[in-house]
Amino acid sequence: GENVEQHPSTLSVQEGDSAVIKCTYSDSASNYFPWYKQELGKRPQLIIDIRSNVGEKKDQRIAVTLNKTAKHFSLHITETQPEDSAVYFCALLESGTASKLTFGTGTRLQVTL
Amino acid sequence: DTAVSQTPKYLVTQMGNDKSIKCEQNLGHDTMYWYKQDSKKFLKIMFSYNNKELIINETVPNRFSPKSPDKAHLNLHINSLELGDSAVYFCASSQDWGSAFFGQGTRLTVV
Numbered sequence: 119g120e121n122v123e124q125h126p127s128t129l130s131v132q133e134g135d136s137a138v139i140k141c142t143y144s145d146s147a148s149n150y151f152p153w154y155k156q157e158l159g160k161r162p163q164l165i166i167d168i169r170s171n172v173g174e175k176k177d178q179r180i181a182v183t184l185n186k187t188a189k190h191f192s193l194h195i196t197e198t199q200p201e202d203s204a205v206y207f208c209a210l211l212e213s214g215t216a217s218k219l220t221f222g223t224g225t226r227l228q229v230t231l
Numbered sequence: 232d233t234a235v236s237q238t239p240k241y242l243v244t245q246m247g248n249d250k251s252i253k254c255e256q257n258l259g260h261d262t263m264y265w266y267k268q269d270s271k272k273f274l275k276i277m278f279s280y281n282n283k284e285l286i287i288n289e290t291v292p293n294r295f296s297p298k299s300p301d302k303a304h305l306n307l308h309i310n311s312l313e314l315g316d317s318a319v320y321f322c323a324s325s326q327d328w329g330s331a332f333f334g335q336g337t338r339l340t341v342v
Binding site for chain 1: 264287316336
């Protein structure tokens with residue numbers, strides 16, 4: 119199956135700074151890339167997604183960029199706030215199937231005051 | 232209105248027991264999943280069903296048996312529970328080529 123590498127595994131930033139999390143993958147035919155946020159003790163929740171026909175998507179303070187040639191995609195959070203502290207997962211839908219969403223290993227983001 | 236609901240939320244049981252976790256979605260999605268999240272927070276797919284048909288079985292021991300009576304339900308039965316089965320189990324659903332919506336999780340502790 120597909121291997122999704124996610125870096126860094128932990129990230130600490132000061133409030134107001136930006137945070138960037140990057141994922142790389144190997145299957146060039148993958149075409150759907152969601153990002154999830156999981157707060158402590160809660161379920162993963164979709165925060166933004168991107169399909170392979172676009173290179174960037176933005177929603178207020180969060181944005182996702184996709185480089186299909188290099189096979190990596192990144193999550194950018196600007197003006198971070200304490201409530202952004204959580205574990206973030208990248209994911210992708212493996213090609214050839216509508217039914218396998220594979221997750222990265224997660225990044226624990228800590229936003230300090 | 233909970234979109235994906237699973238029960239129970241917590242499950243503490245002894246080694247060797249058999250237990251079930253239930254999941255229901257009211258989103259009208261065609262695909263349902265079971266994921267296992269271990270203590271390191273890795274989310275690993277276990278099973279995927281599409282319209283009640285098993286699509287993916289990711290090298291899960293056959294002590295784990297999913298059952299989908301209809302496309303809105305996907306239950307997970309676990310036989311002969313082992314210590315290593317302790318984890319949080321998430322049910323999820325999605326429409327084809329879309330993102331997954333997760334249930335609240337079931338924290339299984341085997342003692």
